[in-house]
Amino acid sequence: MTIARAWLGTPYHDQASVKGVGCDCLGLARGVWREVVGPEPYPIPPYSRDWGETGPREVLAEGARGMMIEVPPAEAGPGALILFRMMPRAIAKHVGILTRPHCFIHAYERLGVIEEPLTPSWRRRIAFAFLFPQR
Structure with missing residues (x-):
């Protein structure tokens, strides 16, 4: 959690991943990956900002499955990467990192990287x- 918290206050910047300069939610996860695991295994292609995007593939989850260890959301604890479905029937398009059982860090447009309660x-x-896998 110390590594993720070091990103607090980073301004929001779509598709960026530079601590203290700018990132979006995926950029936050990418930056934490680089600090915890090492170099990113492959470049991230451009992606849409549409939280209501629908489709047959959970692209973000499929990418995470190729590099990380999937756990049931109810069993996720501090340090886990969590993917959010922002609209019913849409694909998961938002990312956060649990910091405590009821708090998480994420990058949010207009607010930048913040830590907030994991409300209902x-x-x-x-x-x-x-x-995240071990280094």
Whole structure:
């Protein structure tokens, strides 16, 4: 959690991943990956900002499965990467990192990287959870 908290206050910047300069939610996860695990295994292609995007594939979850350890969301603890489905029937498009059982860090447009309570509204949107692998 110390590594993720070091990103607090980083301004929001779509598709960026530079601590203290700018990142989006995926950029936050990518930056934490680099500090915890090492170099990113492959480049991230451009992606849409549409939280209501639908489709047959959970692209974000599929990518995480290729690099991380999937766990049931109810079993995710501090340090777990959580993927949110922001709208019913949409694919998961938002990412956060649990810091305590009821708090998480994420990058949010206009607010940047913040830590906030995992309220019931946020909790019911969790679609997937993953653990970072060991270095």
